Amino acid sequence: MLSIRRVVKSFDSRPGGSVPVLAGIDLDIASGEFFCLLGGSGCGKTTLLNILAGFEAPSAGEISLDGAAINGAGPDRVVFFQNADAALFPWLTAEENVAFGLRIKGMGEAACAPIAEQWLRLVGLWEHRGKFPQQLSGGMKQRIQIARGLAIDPAMLLMDEPFAALDAITRRLMHAELLRIWSATSKTVVFVTHDVAEAVILADRIGVMTRGPSARIKAVIPVELPRPRDPGHPRFAEAYGRIEALLMPEAQA
């Protein structure tokens, strides 16, 4: 259980001032749950994810994972950054990037190879294993980043709009693949998106954020549709409409 209690975050601005980004976030995310954080751009989704990752400390409030306070980042919570280009290591090949987390743990090359191969095949990039990130398209880079994070088998995935830059078809395939991996393992996923349809396709529950500054969780909506979810289904449209209606007043004028 990931428990977020009254989390406040403000950033210092010019002399004396401070920008309140998050104003009291309360959430409980169950182990094994697929949770989507949904909100307009600039509302503070990445800020909250950075706090969950342990990259930044909240200005106030508490976060604990299974009862233990989070301080600092660790391999039990892997972040998938929106910008895969910046997150990959450009001097390592696709395969070496995927193996990075394993090598760092002290695992030998021979032991890493089959694991890296498994994840490279799963994201469909085994043929491109020898290429460097600069030689891959944006979508391929994102898939390498996903393979790299999954290779170390983290208990929790913190995903920051990972598919925002993919074309629609690739995104659908990645959704299906992510859901398959998630249901086959018992991983907790916190998935940030600004895309209502993406949230409805993926989530067990959707936390809808108010617009910033001083963002809060406006509502937590369970999505009780069987998977795989069909965006053409009337019940999908109904859930979509309900969430969009919550989000609409939060759009920046």
Add this chain to the structure above:
Amino acid sequence: MFVLSFGTFIALWKFASTYLVSPYIIPPPDDVLRTAIPMVTTAEIPRHILASLSRVAVGFSLGSGLGIVTGILMGRIKWVHDLLDPVIEFFRFLSPTAMIPIAVIWFGIGETSKYFLIFWGSFFVVLINAIHGVMATPPIRLRASECLGATRLQIFVHIVLPSAIPSIVTGMRVAIALSFMSIIPAEILAADSGLGFLLQQSSLLLQTNRVFVVLAVFGILGGASDWTFQQAASRLLGRYLEVHGRG
């Protein structure tokens, strides 16, 4: 293009030396070539080349080596940076030429003063680039490695150092150019061998032909050194220099 560029230059040179000015000012290219051949075959030039190049090699290696180590420490450890930065900001504006008089007092006109001056010319530019390279490591790259489980030491070795390599290599390339620019004044003022010495001697004797030979040799040496350095860098460090990019 290379041939065309130099061809045009030599043609203009020939024209100017034949029709416009006295050969004491600009000797014709064929005269210069005739002067060059014995200088090369009698080992006169090679001896001075060797003297200059070995000074550049020693001074540049010392300057780059110390510049890289100091720069990495300053880029990574705040108190080291804050301690050294003001002093460095002062000294780095003293050119190697400005340091010649003190180098002669400290080290005489032997090899050591030249090593010191080339060191002085290379150190600061490599240092500044190393500091920048370390500090400019993209934060997302650091965070990514952190949540993949890298320790502080692993982040330093596997992320920060590789991220700094392109900047360090750029600094070293500039340092090579600066080394070549520093060696000549150092040898003109304080040496009894080397291309700068030869240049000065030929000038005093009004041997314009020989001055031209030395200048040409020096230009070729500089270009060749830069080319060699770049080849070595991309051979050894290619993957860190992002040469595989699609542009």
